[in-house]
Amino acid sequence: GAVVSQHPSRVICKSGTSVKIECRSLDFQATTMFWYRQFPKQSLMLMATSNEGSKATYEQGVEKDKFLINHASLTLSTLTVTSAHPEDSSFYICSARPGTSGGFEQFFGPGTRLTVL
């Protein structure tokens, strides 16, 4: 099946620093990738949708300047948390949707746990 990887799986950083999380589709091309945030014992909340080669579409309430998304190729999207603060600590999950006739299905990465001290 389609595989999506994320790197790193865990990251701890100091408050005020920036952290980049990579999401890769390993065996398919993804024209659309999604970034989610998951709080403990809560659901996945969609943060933004990114299409290769264009600007990401952010959900209401998500700060564009804080969560920078780049989808520069058909297999790679990055999420950069800028000037991270403890409240940004969370589990970040990406998903990718094939660019062919794969329809609606999204394939999910294993997630990245961010801890901001």
Next chain:
Amino acid sequence: GNSVTQMEGPVTLSEEAFLTINCTYTATGYPSLFWYVQYPGEGLQLLLKATKADDKGSNKGFEATYRKETTSFHLEKGSVQVSDSAVYFCALTSGGYNKLIFGAGTRLAVHP
């Protein structure tokens, strides 16, 4: 707006017990409905889906039927195994397949 509500966990069962995880939804239009499973340390995987009313999705012994009249999509399995221990998410599409809206997830623990 569109939303998904699923039963709180954790659900703890003995092996071979019957499983039901309730899921109800609120949506405009005619969403497609999904169950995803997240095994420890892994990403979410699509377990089953149903795209229209009265459709039954099934996979690996799990089933769920799209009930428009009760706006429900309950997940069932007749005999659970230890290997079914995971977190299960009910979800629906919104915005023409472009977005998935998830329930809070239900953790299932199956003991031998």
